Amino acid sequence: MLLEVYNPNFEKVRNELSKFAELVKSPEHIHTYLISSISIWNASASGVTLEEIISTIENYSKFDVPQNVIENIKTIYQRFGKIELIKGNSEDELLLDVKERNIELEILANPKLKKYLQLKDEQGKYRISLEVRGDLKVDFFNYNLPINDIAGYTPGQPLDINLRETTLEGKAFAPREYQKLASESFYQAGTNLGGHGTIVLPCGSGKTIIGIDVLAKVKMCTLILATSVASVHQWIREILDKTTITPDQIGEYTGDKKEIKPITVTTYQMLIYRKKQTDEFPHFGIFQAQDWGLIIYDEVHLLPAPVFKVTSGIQSKRRLGLTATLVREDGHEKDVFCLIGPKRFDTPWKVLEKQGWISEALCHEIKLPLPEGDMIDYLTSDQKSKFALSSQNSNKIEAVKDVLLKHQNQQVLIIGQYIEQLKTVAEELNVPLITGKTPNAEREELYAKFRTKEIRVLVVSKIANFSIDLPDASVLLQISGTYGSRQEEAQRLGRILRPKEENVSYFYTFTTKDSLEEDYAHKRQRFLTEQGYSYQIDYWEPRK
């Protein structure tokens, strides 16, 4: 479905469509929505009726809606709710309630699904072991048989947690309207309809706050999975700052500390760490270490495959996924839907920008030539070396210096892929560098100085792609990146989207003209251009 942005009904229709269709891209002029099985089942799960969906499409469509579209929607919609996963007769089992005989026959005729229907309880009801709850949902989904999982959750260990009205720093605090909407669409007033799902919002829009709001609603012991140690510290800092949780109630489970507390924050890397590839994952035990009532998956689009596997085994826990892009370069979006849960909330980036909740971002691509001396090397190299050579173009340092002159009073982050290149830039500019090898204490110190503006320019490796809270960074210079990764581009832009006084941020990406890097840059920019961002292309020439 295409939605005209300049149509007077735009806002109204957008709100209606978001209930049952997925926003695929939202550049200027025309937004693209997709009605998929998942989106229809999501709508059905949230109580949107079939009549509402059809009347929205028919009432607002510019052209006659083809009858087959309506019929397909009806068929798909009606498939949801025909199979339910409900509480079993005992604590260690669930009941699969197949409500229609023909669907039961369809399942029994399918060897891959039949295995789940071995223990018949009564007409159309089968006893299911707790352990297969995740696998069952994935397998059934693969055959277009959505399972409405309303078996609920194990209660988990209660936790007394409330949001503060004034933060520890003394600032007034309350979640924003869209944050409240997002956490409520996940929580669903505590009913079994909610409690699992994914929230998709731009970087800098305060997904952590949504996580905290959910925490305060669920009020259970919670395990939070983050992408890096810096991110773990950010979560801890934010929870302490904005809730009534005390330091002794929140723990860090990382390489440095192994604390299990009512709220425990760890990293994906920690979970999938093992000495040998054939070993068990020693830290998976953390999932059973407490009677968790909620598990939060930060940056869920980066969830590693082994964590999916363990998540499949903990379907009785409430699960919240947070991400800026559901784009997974490995195509595991379906697993996110089945194992973490359906998308519960999504808002276009530009809408939040318009409302002032994220900063306006001006994107620039600065193209510069390769030094003449490197040209022959570049032309005679293989593709991988070509990319590395163009990414590490030595002219970028001079170009960076020129851009820094334009932003003398602003907090600037320089981010790149190649450590040697970053070291050179840091040395040339005489500014600190943070890489994966920088000790945590030193990192924290540098972050703190950056926050207090004691340091104005900070060079960071790709460890800063995610979840580093740098509230005052308003300029980001990207000097190299991971090939054509769209989500990396989006994440990096997100570092500077937090609202600020002037509410304008600058994102510069440096690429070597007429090189392979230019092609990859075009691919990287795709996600953001589909969100309505436009890159101003500038050319930089070395001074003679």
Add this chain to the structure above:
Amino acid sequence: MSNEYRLNSLEDDEILKLYELFFGPILMRRETEFYLESLKTFLNKESSIEKVVNKLNSLEIEIIKLLSQLTQVPAIFLNEKLSIIFGEHPSLIGKMIQNLIAKNFIFVHNEKFLFIPELLSVHYKKEGITAVKIDTQERIYDSGKFSDVINVIIYFLSKGLKFSKSGGLYKKDFEQLSTVFCTASGYLRDEYDIIGYFFSTTFMYEEELQMEKLQSFFKLSQLERMLALAEKVFPYLKPILKQVYENKTSYKISKNDLKQLFKILLLASVLNHEPYRADFNSIIDFLTKIGLCKTDGDDVIFIYYEESDVLPMELKITSNFAIYTNSGNTDCDYYLCALFSEFVKYDKITELEINDRSICRAIQNGCTFKQFEDFILQHSVNLGTNVSTTIKEWFSRHNSFFYVEGTIFFAESIEKGKTITRLIESGTIKAFPVKEDAVFLIPDEEKELFFSFMSRSNFTFFEKKPRKKAEVDLQNEDPTEYRTFLTFNND
């Protein structure tokens, strides 16, 4: 009368051969007039003709019956035409025709036309075919009927597709096309092939896009485009459509009569391309879909339309390089979109995408950034700065180098070279100056014209072949050793 006319068209030796076919070998030669008169009398007796004709096999008889209905038939693509009519392979038909020629049932004049003595046509000829004027409800051509076809053409353009020798789509290309079109258009595989045939025979020449023809086609109204396609793919429709549009009225004709008429018109038409292979019913189905005709029981009605209004193109280009436009537009510039972009989605709105590949293809088709700019300006499109700059860069990147295969032509003096330069500048000959007034490159396709002009204009020139390496080596060798070598051989 007809027999007399046909026999008079034959050469003397052909009359003798025909005589021998029916009466046996001529033992004593007489005046040609005698044989001619005998044939004129004899060929009016069906039973006598049948006796001879029945020696042929059934397909040969069918062929000769059909061909006899016409005084003359273009020889070119005859096998293919008969193959369409009889549903047999063209090579088999070819053998039958050769046999009929060898046996003197058919004669070839100037390898262009076959003169057919009227053998069985009197006997088999049907009564005259009549078409009845009819008033239809349709007045204005519904341009929407043809927009699927136009968009398939746009798709072909935007993908730079190649077609099979017969103009059909390759399997892989059809599979990709069907993912884009099948849900939104009601056409079948064979019908996409019809559009493919039209595209390749109208806009392509030796795998190169003929921009002028494309431009001319898109300048037509939607109705004219539809008629142009019908006449190109089914040239035998021309006389019928001529009647409809000259008399400004619809005509009804029985399906059976029309089928007969199609056969005759197909045989009689002079074609530049191998005719499109389709059976009668498929053709009628396709023509019905594009609105050219409609069926009414056992009749087919060819509908007369008046022009519909032009539906302008509404164009939007977003910062992610996507182009959106109303699919049903009849704008003469629509094809320009396809030249610069790749087709993505089709329904009421068409989505295309400008990318590196599409710009590269545009350049190969002879498009420039200036043309792109003009097109954008013409349609008042606001382009994101990243879009225009990136496209400009792509043009610059893909237009950086090109090569031409050809012959290097040297002028020994500047004075002589200046003459060649002047000839190039005046457009008399085509060549690229490699070194001013001294060295020129003649592209392969211009070589023949270039040298024929030079010869006609009394320029003298010769081909200087590079000396072979072996000869050079021989000269550089020590002569003593060379002699020794010869002496050794003599021994």
